[in-house]
Amino acid sequence: MRFDTITIVGVGLIGGSVGLAAKARGVAGWVVGVGRDTKNLSRALELAAVDAISIDLTAGVQSADLVVVCTPVDRIADVIRRAAPHCRRGTIFTDGGSTKRNIVDAVAGALPAGIEYVPAHPLAGAEKNGVEHARADLFEGRVTILAPDSRVCRDETSKQVGEFWRALGSRLEWRSVEDHDRALAATSHLPHVAAAAVAGVTPRELLPLSAGGFRDVTRIAAGSPELWSAIFLANRAEVLGALEKLTDRLGEFRHLLDSDDGAGLVRWLTEAKQVRDALGS
Amino acid sequence: MRFDTITIVGVGLIGGSVGLAAKARGVAGWVVGVGRDTKNLSRALELAAVDAISIDLTAGVQSADLVVVCTPVDRIADVIRRAAPHCRRGTIFTDGGSTKRNIVDAVAGALPAGIEYVPAHPLAGAEKNGVEHARADLFEGRVTILAPDSRVCRDETSKQVGEFWRALGSRLEWRSVEDHDRALAATSHLPHVAAAAVAGVTPRELLPLSAGGFRDVTRIAAGSPELWSAIFLANRAEVLGALEKLTDRLGEFRHLLDSDDGAGLVRWLTEAKQVRDALGS
Numbered sequence: 001m002r003f004d005t006i007t008i009v010g011v012g013l014i015g016g017s018v019g020l021a022a023k024a025r026g027v028a029g030w031v032v033g034v035g036r037d038t039k040n041l042s043r044a045l046e047l048a049a050v051d052a053i054s055i056d057l058t059a060g061v062q063s064a065d066l067v068v069v070c071t072p073v074d075r076i077a078d079v080i081r082r083a084a085p086h087c088r089r090g091t092i093f094t095d096g097g098s099t100k101r102n103i104v105d106a107v108a109g110a111l112p113a114g115i116e117y118v119p120a121h122p123l124a125g126a127e128k129n130g131v132e133h134a135r136a137d138l139f140e141g142r143v144t145i146l147a148p149d150s151r152v153c154r155d156e157t158s159k160q161v162g163e164f165w166r167a168l169g170s171r172l173e174w175r176s177v178e179d180h181d182r183a184l185a186a187t188s189h190l191p192h193v194a195a196a197a198v199a200g201v202t203p204r205e206l207l208p209l210s211a212g213g214f215r216d217v218t219r220i221a222a223g224s225p226e227l228w229s230a231i232f233l234a235n236r237a238e239v240l241g242a243l244e245k246l247t248d249r250l251g252e253f254r255h256l257l258d259s260d261d262g263a264g265l266v267r268w269l270t271e272a273k274q275v276r277d278a279l280g281s
Numbered sequence: 282m283r284f285d286t287i288t289i290v291g292v293g294l295i296g297g298s299v300g301l302a303a304k305a306r307g308v309a310g311w312v313v314g315v316g317r318d319t320k321n322l323s324r325a326l327e328l329a330a331v332d333a334i335s336i337d338l339t340a341g342v343q344s345a346d347l348v349v350v351c352t353p354v355d356r357i358a359d360v361i362r363r364a365a366p367h368c369r370r371g372t373i374f375t376d377g378g379s380t381k382r383n384i385v386d387a388v389a390g391a392l393p394a395g396i397e398y399v400p401a402h403p404l405a406g407a408e409k410n411g412v413e414h415a416r417a418d419l420f421e422g423r424v425t426i427l428a429p430d431s432r433v434c435r436d437e438t439s440k441q442v443g444e445f446w447r448a449l450g451s452r453l454e455w456r457s458v459e460d461h462d463r464a465l466a467a468t469s470h471l472p473h474v475a476a477a478a479v480a481g482v483t484p485r486e487l488l489p490l491s492a493g494g495f496r497d498v499t500r501i502a503a504g505s506p507e508l509w510s511a512i513f514l515a516n517r518a519e520v521l522g523a524l525e526k527l528t529d530r531l532g533e534f535r536h537l538l539d540s541d542d543g544a545g546l547v548r549w550l551t552e553a554k555q556v557r558d559a560l561g562s
């Protein structure tokens with residue numbers, strides 16, 4: 001698995017790690033980083049996450065065999081639509097976005113002949129953003145979800161892109177676009193809402209009386225508000241659905257506690273523990 | 282700071298760690314472990330968390346200078362009330378319970394003359410329970426909250442017990458019983474409810490699509506359902522109050538998302554991030 005030239009659009013934590021991993025593992029001959037902030041791009045160059053940088057999207061993709069779009073989710077489709085007409089026939093797009101339907105819907109029908117897009121999502125985010133935190137081993141042992149859709153790519157191309165993400169160290173899971181967005185609403189977007197809600201209602205003067213549990217539960221609330229706002233908006237219906245399940249579940253807890261139902265509380269907590277125990281530590 | 286004989290009632294994670302720390306730091310001449318399960322007590326003896334064990338509470342406390350009650354919160358008051366008449370005049374009780382008002386209310390007026398109880402709460406729990414996980418350094422750098430109340434102890438006695446918890450390695454915070462319970466509802470009990478609610482609504486088949494965020498948010502949901510059910514019931518009014526704030530906050534989020542209010546979502550998320558950032562990583 002090797003692409004002669006890979007262009008990464010958006011060189012932050014994920015984009016920078018794609019560059020470092022692709023170079024470390026011999027997956028790329030040459031890596032071009034495209035962005036809007038020359039200071040950030042220069043830092044990516046210093047860190048050797050990319051071999052060359054450009055602030056011109058159309059110039060940056062013109063010799064690419066693979067373009068990996070790692071911008072915030074609300075800009076991915078636009079990047080692909082603007083860049084695609086300037087690519088050589090055969091260029092493949094993939095991405096690192098946390099939502100998929102909004103991107104696939106916006107890209108479908110807008111790709112020139114011979115250009116394909118394989119939706120992907122490496123589950124390797126962190127509460128720390130920025131190329132400073134990029135690592136060549138970020139994807140090792142992590143899952144990358146591939147969500148190919150016949151409107152934007154052929155099977156053989158999605159397999160090729162799957163091999164690319166696997167070559168960076170990740171394990172592959174294949175899902176439909178819809179299944180991806182519904183699953184991530186539950187496993188990623190909802191936990192973020194819960195973490196931020198808990199942090200948001202905690203008076204600061206009580207922080208000295210918090211311990212490891214609070215730290216763990218709220219850790220991801222330190223993530224970028226802009227990135228997460230975009231994710232929630234891009235997956236609105238699924239996030240609202242997951243949120244309704246959560247508030248119903250909290251309502252059950254409230255009722256059990258309000259009615260002093262110790263056995264019911266133990267059952268409610270045990271159901272949660274069984275799920276968490278199934279995940280491992 | 283030294284007590285000739287310390288009796289620990291309930292030798293699990295906290296009780297076992299009190300024994301290990303007290304012995305390692307020369308705080309105790311002799312440590313007696315009292316419990317109901319001989320297998321667990323024998324394990325505590327093997328691990329040198331205690332010097333002697335007993336399943337007879339009244340015998341186990343009769344020569345104690347300090348009795349540290351580390352049972353689940355719903356049994357602490359009962360242990361103190363049953364044990365106190367068998368103690369020597371001058372024996373001091375303290376505890377490791379996550380709630381305080383229920384215990385102080387039940388103990389007030391029930392102590393024989395010359396016996397005092399100093400309510401304490403070391404913030405050093407974990408999702409792993411049991412003496413197997415006890416450590417001599419469990420309290421190092423952690424906070425212990427002292428919540429003395431004139432109905433159960435004198436100032437000089439509470440200072441002495443504060444010194445004891447400090448000698449085990451913890452930093453002291455002094456609060457009223459009411460302030461303790463209200464604060465912990467926000468910083469510990471509510472995060473537990475949120476973690477368990479998120480885990481409880483997650484279909485198991487989606488766990489392979491979860492990542493670090495889900496792991497962090499739900500980690501404490503692996504805690505003991507019985508211990509936590511008892512904590513929630515013991516602090517019911519405060520937990521219900523904190524839960525109402527959380528559901529209101531989630532309602533704000535739902536409204537912002539439902540009305541496509543990106544700026545509002547960023548503001549909502551930023552308020553949470555500021556609290557979390559104030560805590561540090």
